[in-house]
Amino acid sequence: GAGVSQSPSNKVTEKGKDVELRCDPISGHTALYWYRQSLGQGLEFLIYFQGNSAPDKSGLPSDRFSAERTGGSVSTLTIQRTQQEDSAVYLCASSFDSGGTDTQYFGPGTRLTVL
Amino acid sequence: GESVGLHLPTLSVQEGDNSIINCAYSNSASDYFIWYKQESGKGPQFIIDIRSNMDKRQGQRVTVLLNKTVKHLSLQIAATQPGDSAVYFCAENPFMDSSYKLIFGSGTRLLVRP
Numbered sequence: 001g002a003g004v005s006q007s008p009s010n011k012v013t014e015k016g017k018d019v020e021l022r023c024d025p026i027s028g029h030t031a032l033y034w035y036r037q038s039l040g041q042g043l044e045f046l047i048y049f050q051g052n053s054a055p056d057k058s059g060l061p062s063d064r065f066s067a068e069r070t071g072g073s074v075s076t077l078t079i080q081r082t083q084q085e086d087s088a089v090y091l092c093a094s095s096f097d098s099g100g101t102d103t104q105y106f107g108p109g110t111r112l113t114v115l
Numbered sequence: 116g117e118s119v120g121l122h123l124p125t126l127s128v129q130e131g132d133n134s135i136i137n138c139a140y141s142n143s144a145s146d147y148f149i150w151y152k153q154e155s156g157k158g159p160q161f162i163i164d165i166r167s168n169m170d171k172r173q174g175q176r177v178t179v180l181l182n183k184t185v186k187h188l189s190l191q192i193a194a195t196q197p198g199d200s201a202v203y204f205c206a207e208n209p210f211m212d213s214s215y216k217l218i219f220g221s222g223t224r225l226l227v228r229p
Contacts, residue, residue: 004158031215042204042219043159056216091158095215104217106151106158 002026004107006092012113013082021077021110025094032075033093033104034067043091049075082114127226134192136223138205141186145207149217150179150190154201162190162203192225200227 005024013019025032031050035043045059049069060066064082069075079086089111093104128134140148146167151159165172165179165188172179178191188205202224206217 033215035219040221042221043206043217044219045216048215050215059216093158102215103161103164106160108156108158 004092004094004105006090006107006110008110009108010111010113012115014115015084016081018078018080019082019112021079021090021092021112023075023077023092023094023107025073025075025092026105027073029094029096029105030072031095031097031102031104032069033095034075034077035091035093036061037089037091037109039088046077046090079112082112084114087112087114124221125224125226127228128195129228130195130197132195134190134195134199134225136190136192136203136205136225138188138190138220139186140188140205140207142207142209142218143183143186145209147208148179148181148188149206150177150188151204151206151219152199152201153204153222159204195225195227197227197229200225 004026007022011019033048034046036046037043047060047067048056064080067075067077089109091106091109093106095102095104149164150162152162153159163174163177163179165181170181176193180189192199202222204219204222206219208217210216
């Protein structure tokens with residue numbers, strides 16, 4: 001079946017512009033995660049959605065970052081007034097449930113470059 | 116503080132040899148550990164996991180070992196193949212009230228020489 005998809009695959013923007021990154025999770029997965037991966041680094045947790053519960057936003061680095069998940073499926077990560085330090089690969093993952101042992105399936109990521 | 120780190124940033128092995136990738140973790144409360152493989156241009160792919168009540172778990176050509184005494188995790192790959200070339204991440208979950216939240220290490224690049 002289809003895996004997690006993300007769009008766009010690459011995004012180049014100018015400093016100060018807003019960007020929106022999209023994630024389509026695996027059908028039937030109730031949990032959705034966003035991570036950020038800087039060059040040569042591991043993944044940094046950003047935000048987590050589970051069903052209709054309030055999202056865990058504890059990993060968002062600043063108030064310029066926000067995310068929403070409509071209808072319990074597609075999610076959009078928005079970065080306002082982008083800065084050069086926002087350049088990274090943004091990865092989305094989904095899992096069937098939110099239990100600690102539920103495997104998170106990752107999408108290919110969106111590579112964001114802020115000039 | 117909470118951290119997950121790796122001993123070797125790059126590991127080069129001969130095809131057919133066994134590979135061992137190491138990971139140290141600092142949070143003794145962590146009870147779940149995972150290894151991911153990330154190929155260039157792709158998202159991480161789950162390889163194998165282990166809970167803290169186990170010392171060893173085996174999969175297909177892979178084995179994860181957990182030493183809680185020294186807070187050390189390792190991934191062993193048997194008969195390494197060119198397709199194993201990738202960056203490998205260990206991840207831990209130390210959050211009892213947020214079991215979904217993983218802390219990832221910085222990764223080890225595995226290069227397989229033909």
